[in-house]
Amino acid sequence: MESPSPTHIPPSPASVWHVFETGQGPNLVILHGVFGSGDNWLTVARRLEHRYRVFLPDQRNHGKSFHSDDFGYDLLADDLRQWMDLKGLDKIHLVGHSMGGKAAMRFAAQDPSRLYSLTVVDIAPKAYALDNHAKMLAAMQNLDLSACQSRGDLDAALRDDIPELSTRMFVLKNIERDEQGRFRWRIALGSLSRSLSSIGAALPSHAPLAIPALLVRGYNSNYVTEEDWSAFRERFPNAEFHTVPGAGHWVHADAPDILLPLLAQFLDQHSAQS
DSSP, X not given: OOOOOXXXXXXXXXXXXXXXXXXXXXXXXXXXXXXXOXXXXXXXXXXXXXXXXXXXXXXXXXXXSOOOSOOOHHHHHHHHHXXXXXXXXXXXXXXXXXXXXXXXXXXHHHOGGGEEEXXXXXXXXXXXXXXXXXXXXXXXXXXXXXXXXXXXXXXHHHTTTSOOHHHHHHHHTTEEEOTTSOEEEOSOHHHHHHTHHHHHSOOOOOOOOOSOEEEEEETTOOSOOHHHHHHHHHHOTTEEEEEETTOOSOHHHHOHHHHHHHHHHHHHHHHHTO
C-alpha cells in the first residue's frame, strides 16, 4: 500500500525540493522523467562536474521531494523558477528527459531569457497515451509491501505485472525503508495516478524562440518521430536534432558514452557564447 502523502502543501515548493548538487562552472539543471528521480542522471552529472555546476532535483511527487495533488507542466516550470530565485540563479542550461523534457520546454516558453540552452531528451510537445504507465502504477499500488522482506521479494512480486527487468529495477528504485526498517514508496503513487492525463497532455503552442536547443531521441524509442522533430523546430528554430543508436527511451542509461560527448559539445558551445 502507498504511504500517506503529507497533508500540508508548503506555500513555496522550491524550499522543499530535494536537489543534489555537484561540480563548478556554468549552472546546469537536469529534470528527470516520470517515476524517476534526480539520481537517475548521476552518472551524467559526475562526468560533467569538472566543468559544470550540476543540479539534479527530484520533481514534486518524486524522489525525496514533497507530495502534492496539484500537478501539471505550469506547476513543474514554476517549481523550477521558484527554486532558481531561491538559489539566486539568473540563468541556466536546462536538460529534461521525458516528463522532465516537457517541463523544460514549458519553462523555456515562459522564461526563455533565463536559459543559456535547452536540451530535450526523447519527448515531443505533443500528447501521449500513457496506458502502459497506468498499468505500471496499478501494479505498484497493488504491491503488498508488508508481505515483502527483501528486495528479492519485491522483484518477484512485480515480475508478472512488469516482466521487463530493466523497467522493474527502475520502478523498484522508488522503494525505501522507513525508520523501522519497513518498505515504503517514496513516490506519490495516488497523486501521479490522478495526474496521468496531465502528464500525457500536449504543451500549449507558443511563438518561435531563438534560444539554442537540442532534441535527442533514442533510435529504438518510438517517442519522437520525424514529424515531431518538425513540430519541435517550429517552436525552437535554432534547434539541432540527433538520434542515438542503440538507445531506447532511457537514452542516458542505454547509451551514456554516446549521449555524453553530444551533450557536452552542445553545452560547451553555448557556454562559450553566453
